[in-house]
Amino acid sequence: MKKALIVWGGWDGHDPKLVADIFAGILRQDGFEVEISNTLEAFDDAEKLLGLDLIVPVWTMGEIDQVRVDNVSAAVQNGTGLAGCHGGMCDSFRTNVDWQFMTGGQWVAHPGNDGVKYTVEIKGSTSPLVEGIEDFSLASEQYYLHVDPAVEVLATTRFPVAEGPHALNKAVDMPVIWTKRWGVGRVYYNSLGHQANIVEIPQVKELMRRGLLWAAEGKGNALRNVKDADNSGHVYTGMADSQ
Numbered sequence: 001m002k003k004a005l006i007v008w009g010g011w012d013g014h015d016p017k018l019v020a021d022i023f024a025g026i027l028r029q030d031g032f033e034v035e036i037s038n039t040l041e042a043f044d045d046a047e048k049l050l051g052l053d054l055i056v057p058v059w060t061m062g063e064i065d066q067v068r069v070d071n072v073s074a075a076v077q078n079g080t081g082l083a084g085c086h087g088g089m090c091d092s093f094r095t096n097v098d099w100q101f102m103t104g105g106q107w108v109a110h111p112g113n114d115g116v117k118y119t120v121e122i123k124g125s126t127s128p129l130v131e132g133i134e135d136f137s138l139a140s141e142q143y144y145l146h147v148d149p150a151v152e153v154l155a156t157t158r159f160p161v162a163e164g165p166h167a168l169n170k171a172v173d174m175p176v177i178w179t180k181r182w183g184v185g186r187v188y189y190n191s192l193g194h195q196a197n198i199v200e201i202p203q204v205k206e207l208m209r210r211g212l213l214w215a216a217e218g219k220g221n222a223l224r225n226v227k228d229a230d231n232s233g234h235v236y237t238g239m240a241d242s243q
Contacts, residue, residue, distance in 0.1 A: 002216055003051065006036045007043070008058035014087055018196035020058045026209045027054070032216070043068035049075035054216035060087035061094065066238065069098050074235050076102060077183025081215030085193035085208060090145060098238040104148040104180045104189055110141035112162025114194060118142045120176050120203075122155050129179070129188075129210045130154050136203045143191040144174060151178035151189075155207075177207060179214070183236070186218030 004027050008020035017038070024034045032054070035042075040062070043049065049071050076082045082102070084090075091107035093099045100106045110116070119137045122130050142157055144166070155177040160167040180187045188211035193199045199208065 002032045002053040002219075004032045004034045004054040004056060004212075004216065005042060005049070005052055006034060006056040006058060007038075007040065008036065008088075009038050009040070010060040010062040010092065011087070014058075014060045014194065015196040016058045016060065016088065019085070019088060019193060019199055020056075022196060022199050022205070023056055023058070023208070023212065026205070027212060027216075030209075030213060040064055040068055043071050046071040046074060049080060050078055052080045053219045054081040054083065054212065056212065057082075057084045057092055058088040059092045062092060064093045064096055064099070066096070066098070069093070069096055069102075070237055073098060073102050073182070073238065076185035076187065077235050079184050079219045079221075081186045081188070081212075081218050082182065083186075083188040083208075083212045083215040085190045085199065086141075086143070088193065089189055090191065101148070101239075102182050102187065104151045104178055104187060105145040105175070107143055107145055107191075109144040109164070109166075111144065111160065111164040111166065112142065114141050115139050116142045116162050118157050118161050120155050120157055120192070121173070123153055125154055127152075127154055127179075129214055130177070130207070133203055133207065138192070138198065138201060138204075140192065140198050141194045142174075143176070145191065147175050147178070148180060151175065151180045153178050177211070179211075184218070184221075186215045188212070188215045
């Protein structure tokens with residue numbers, strides 16, 4: 001039985017407990033043993049994290065001890081999956097660049113705030129993470145992020161829609177869904193999910209289901225293929241600036 005840890009908290013406006021419960025339901029339906037925690041102390045046991053198949057952060061605008069980031073990072077580098085959505089993963093800890101390096105991006109704005117009507121465009125891809133899902137529209141926060149150029153982009157949204165100081169720049173396609181590797185671990189991010197009702201949109205929920213499972217499946221592959229990792233035998237311990 002695969003093991004997952006969901007850690008929720010931070011800003012209540014993102015419905016962290018409700019979103020955590022949705023993710024737990026998805027994973028349990030697929031046979032996972034799921035632990036849910038509402039404290040960052042869940043990241044204190046480095047050995048326990050190394051034994052997990054998946055870590056799911058649902059934590060917005062918080063502060064975190066560097067040791068806890070290092071523990072999560074080491075687990076992911078060794079094959080534990082990391083997956084999350086919206087501010088619960090890429091606006092978790094604004095002052096910690098190591099977290100941002102690992103997750104692949106950081107929220108910086110949502111022009112027009114909540115209720116902006118925009119389109120999510122699925123990229124032409126053979127990835128099973130988006131196979132069979134058509135472009136769709138929704139009304140929510142449209143996330144503008146600073147994004148790691150190494151990510152594999154699976155869906156985008158076009159800016160500008162709402163007015164703002166960015167609007168006089170040329171139009172840009174901002175990543176909405178991406179994957180990346182951190183060591184031999186799989187990382188999945190979806191910027192949709194402002195509140196629980198957005199996560200429950202059928203396309204969003206299915207995309208998150210696939211992403212959670214994909215990230216967790218990396219543990220077995222990592223153990224089999226660790227010799228192929230560029231950093232095999234080495235664990236990145238972060239930038240001195242964050243410590």
